[in-house]
Amino acid sequence: FFSQIDVHLELEDQLAKFMRTEEAIIYSYGFATIASAIPAYAKRGDIVFVDEAACFAIQKGLQASRSNIKLFRHNDMADLERLLKEQETEDQKNPRKARVTRRFIVVEGLYMNTGDVCPLPELIKLKYKYKVRIFLEESLSFGVLGEHGRGITEHFGINIDDIDLISANMENSLASIGGFCCGRSFIIDHQRLSGQGYCFSASLPPLLAAAAIEALNIMEDNPDIFQTLRTKCARIHEALQGISGLKVVGETFSPALHLQLEESCGSRENDMKLLKRVVDYCMNNGIALTQACYLEKEEKCLPPPSIRVVITVEQTEQELDKAASLLKEAAQSVLN
Amino acid sequence: QKNGVSNGTLYKKTFIEHFEQAPMYVAVLTFLGFGVGTIFGYLRDFMRAWGLEKRNVAAEREQQKDFVPLYQDFENFYTRNLYMRIRDNWNRPICSVPGPQFDLMERVTDDYNWTFRFTGRIIKNVINMGSYNYLGFAETDVNALKTVTIELQKYGTGICSTRQEMGTLDKHVELEKLVAKFLGVEDAMVFGMGFATNSMNIPALVGKGCLILSDELNHTSLVLGARLSGATIRIFKHNNMQSLEKLLRDAIIYGQPRSRRAWRKIIILVEGIYSMEGSIVRLPEIVSLKKKYKAYLYLDEAHSIGAVGTTGRGVVEYFGMSPDDVDVLMGTFTKSFGAAGGYIAGKKELVDFLRTHSHSAVYATSMCPPVAEQIIRAMKCLMGLDGTTQGLQRVRQLGKNTRYFRRRLHEMGFIIYGNDDSPVVPLLLYMPGKIGAFARRMLEKNIGVVVVGFPATPITESRARFCVSAAHTREMLDTVLNALDELGDFLHLKYSRYSKSSHPELYEETRFELED
Numbered sequence: 001f002f003s004q005i006d007v008h009l010e011l012e013d014q015l016a017k018f019m020r021t022e023e024a025i026i027y028s029y030g031f032a033t034i035a036s037a038i039p040a041y042a043k044r045g046d047i048v049f050v051d052e053a054a055c056f057a058i059q060k061g062l063q064a065s066r067s068n069i070k071l072f073r074h075n076d077m078a079d080l081e082r083l084l085k086e087q088e089t090e091d092q093k094n095p096r097k098a099r100v101t102r103r104f105i106v107v108e109g110l111y112m113n114t115g116d117v118c119p120l121p122e123l124i125k126l127k128y129k130y131k132v133r134i135f136l137e138e139s140l141s142f143g144v145l146g147e148h149g150r151g152i153t154e155h156f157g158i159n160i161d162d163i164d165l166i167s168a169n170m171e172n173s174l175a176s177i178g179g180f181c182c183g184r185s186f187i188i189d190h191q192r193l194s195g196q197g198y199c200f201s202a203s204l205p206p207l208l209a210a211a212a213i214e215a216l217n218i219m220e221d222n223p224d225i226f227q228t229l230r231t232k233c234a235r236i237h238e239a240l241q242g243i244s245g246l247k248v249v250g251e252t253f254s255p256a257l258h259l260q261l262e263e264s265c266g267s268r269e270n271d272m273k274l275l276k277r278v279v280d281y282c283m284n285n286g287i288a289l290t291q292a293c294y295l296e297k298e299e300k301c302l303p304p305p306s307i308r309v310v311i312t313v314e315q316t317e318q319e320l321d322k323a324a325s326l327l328k329e330a331a332q333s334v335l336n
Numbered sequence: 337q338k339n340g341v342s343n344g345t346l347y348k349k350t351f352i353e354h355f356e357q358a359p360m361y362v363a364v365l366t367f368l369g370f371g372v373g374t375i376f377g378y379l380r381d382f383m384r385a386w387g388l389e390k391r392n393v394a395a396e397r398e399q400q401k402d403f404v405p406l407y408q409d410f411e412n413f414y415t416r417n418l419y420m421r422i423r424d425n426w427n428r429p430i431c432s433v434p435g436p437q438f439d440l441m442e443r444v445t446d447d448y449n450w451t452f453r454f455t456g457r458i459i460k461n462v463i464n465m466g467s468y469n470y471l472g473f474a475e476t477d478v479n480a481l482k483t484v485t486i487e488l489q490k491y492g493t494g495i496c497s498t499r500q501e502m503g504t505l506d507k508h509v510e511l512e513k514l515v516a517k518f519l520g521v522e523d524a525m526v527f528g529m530g531f532a533t534n535s536m537n538i539p540a541l542v543g544k545g546c547l548i549l550s551d552e553l554n555h556t557s558l559v560l561g562a563r564l565s566g567a568t569i570r571i572f573k574h575n576n577m578q579s580l581e582k583l584l585r586d587a588i589i590y591g592q593p594r595s596r597r598a599w600r601k602i603i604i605l606v607e608g609i610y611s612m613e614g615s616i617v618r619l620p621e622i623v624s625l626k627k628k629y630k631a632y633l634y635l636d637e638a639h640s641i642g643a644v645g646t647t648g649r650g651v652v653e654y655f656g657m658s659p660d661d662v663d664v665l666m667g668t669f670t671k672s673f674g675a676a677g678g679y680i681a682g683k684k685e686l687v688d689f690l691r692t693h694s695h696s697a698v699y700a701t702s703m704c705p706p707v708a709e710q711i712i713r714a715m716k717c718l719m720g721l722d723g724t725t726q727g728l729q730r731v732r733q734l735g736k737n738t739r740y741f742r743r744r745l746h747e748m749g750f751i752i753y754g755n756d757d758s759p760v761v762p763l764l765l766y767m768p769g770k771i772g773a774f775a776r777r778m779l780e781k782n783i784g785v786v787v788v789g790f791p792a793t794p795i796t797e798s799r800a801r802f803c804v805s806a807a808h809t810r811e812m813l814d815t816v817l818n819a820l821d822e823l824g825d826f827l828h829l830k831y832s833r834y835s836k837s838s839h840p841e842l843y844e845e846t847r848f849e850l851e852d
């Protein structure tokens with residue numbers, strides 16, 4: 001109704017230009033972005049192949065869409081290919097139905113739950129071989145991967161038009177609230193009428209849209225912060241290796257990595273209590289950490305309990321080293 | 337044994353709602369209008385398929401032409417052929433704060449609404465009858481926003497974390513205490529988005545084996561939350577207590593459909609004010625039904641908090657009831673407080689449960705601090721805690737404006753839906769052609785209105801929806817009413833058969849003197 005302000009239009013234009021796509025659409029809440037984008041395209045009877053370690057927002061979007069969901073093992077392309085082949089044989093049995101069921105693959109650029117990156121080039125090959133569309137969720141990788149921060153497509157050097165829909169939330173790299181979807185106009189325009197989180201909800205407060213525009217300007221003016229961030233991530237990744245009792249899970253260039261217990265004590269509750277003691281020790285000595293929280297009963301594939309370590313580009317090298325040594329101390333005292 | 341109206345003692349003041357039906361010829365003409373539109377739609381599609389007419393819609397990529405098509409052709413029939421014709425009345429961008437007046441960016445189309453172009457001109461001071469600005473807190477007065485700017489400089493805008501991990505700030509705690517005090521309940525919890533509040537908390541409260549009884553015209557967020565929860569959903573007719581009672585009795589007598597066991601929980605989902613109808617929920621009757629059959633009540637006060645009630649505390653105060661009668665009080669801050677976000681309030685056990693089990697607390701970012709400060713300021717103003725009576729004045733002004741607006745529209749002879757006290761005023765237009773004409777002509781007179789058609793409303797009942805605000809002055813309302821009068825005569829919109837005379841004093845005259 002009268003809720004589109006010129007700031008929103010400017011933000012959408014700037015995002016589309018930055019990501020080099022035709023159009024972008026803004027949502028007012030990060031969780032609602034992917035949870036409204038998926039049901040706008042995937043309806044009852046369609047088939048969606050999704051990674052096991054997909055985040056909760058994707059799971060809710062899939063539940064709301066009522067399509068058939070097929071999970072494949074995390075980052076396992078062979079498993080995905082097997083599922084796609086099975087689907088192909090099914091299609092040959094019933095070609096009329098196959099002509100109207102849409103097929104999608106939903107993956108994340110950098111997985112929040114494991115810190116891994118998805119193998120996008122192989123996915124593109126599978127896409128054209130089996131004729132499935134790809135939806136990419138780039139909440140963690142937007143502003144982190146790629147030479148100019150454009151995300152995983154720039155990191156792997158893939159043409160952005162090959163991906164049907166890229167969705168990201170602005171709450172991680174842009175330090176604002178909300179989310180956006182970008183892609184070709186053919187796909188994005190549909191969401192303006194059928195995205196539930198867009199039509200039936202209030203729009204982003206102009207304050208936050210302006211904050212996001214400013215953050216985008218900073219990103220465009222200083223393209224070397226991405227490289228700095230990656231070196232810092234590599235540094236802390238290196239420094240955290242070799243802590244007794246804790247193993248590091250995640251890529252070297254991922255700014256959010258998980259520290260899991262090397263051997264579990266038996267029950268999830270005891271693991272979590274142990275990790276909590278590590279976190280408390282660190283908190284008392286000046287480093288703020290948190291345990292990764294999940295809703296245990298609702299997740300499809302519950303990740304093991306872990307501590308999430310997140311890096312910012314503003315932290316200095318001394319601070320990173322101090323954090324790593326403190327973590328080592330904490331692990332020593334609590335786990336031994 | 338008492339004679340008289342059965343619910344006579346439940347309602348402390350008269351509850352007047354109108355849902356007048358239009359004369360039969362209007363329904364016939366509406367269907368005819370849609371029929372003509374559909375025939376032309378088929379004609380156009382045929383011409384487009386055979387290349388006789390340009391295709392203006394964005395098309396699929398060349399490399400992906402043999403993929404399964406993303407959209408069914410028929411799904412978009414309505415969008416392509418009927419909606420496109422009047423598309424310029426929606427998504428109009430503005431470039432100022434959506435207060436009682438705003439500045440609109442002028443938009444023209446060269447190819448019949450397929451694409452738009454901004455001319456760069458700004459239409460100033462358009463009267464705003466479409467924004468949910470009930471108490472007028474959408475303002476840019478520097479004094480009022482002083483505290484918000486201080487908070488912005490102190491905290492910044494991003495939280496970058498969820499409530500359970502690292503996203504709970506002292507601002508959130510302060511806000512939650514204030515909300516609980518405002519509503520008169522034990523505790524409250526706030527969330528970053530109103531739509532998400534419903535869709536993420538209803539699944540946390542009910543699950544499989546529970547029964548949800550929801551009103552016919554509930555908002556999409558409530559429907560989505562109910563579907564995501566996995567419980568059985570049964571729908572009762574809008575505001576119809578007999579239908580609700582029948583459903584409750586059947587649920588208790590017959591139990592779950594196959595196993596005949598008792599339902600684990602029965603929860604009734606209603607809204608305070610329904611935004612498309614303007615009707616207010618019949619709260620006293622629902623509470624007495626709930627107590628009799630031992631069900632739970634979830635009240636969504638998105639539009640009614642701040643807008644009804646003598647001090648703006650919502651439908652609970654409007655009916656003179658105590659907030660303990662409602663189990664879950666939910667509301668949003670977008671409408672009356674000029675901010676964004678939602679809350680759930682109730683007993684302490686409920687809110688503590690939600691703090692650990694709500695999907696939003698674990699996975700979604702919390703509200704950002706400047707927005708929280710805006711809500712705190714607005715609520716303090718409403719409660720009178722900032723030392724002025726401004727809050728109360730705003731509520732009174734809204735009540736006066738609502739009653740004046742509705743009374744004048746009734747007198748003019750339009751068909752208005754809804755309760756006499758609700759600030760949402762739907763004016764029925766019925767025919768599809770009039771939707772476009774109405775909105776465009778009102779814009780020419782510098783008044784911005786919102787029109788709604790199918791599929792948000794039933795196919796024969798397209799309407800224009802006015803939202804009265806406390807910030808509207810008498811002159812603004814008079815301008816709008818005069819424009820409506822003119823337009824009503826021009827477009828033949830005055831369908832009402834019960835128009836009240838604007839000279840009631842003539843009916844009071846008991847002795848007529850006849851002149852010889």
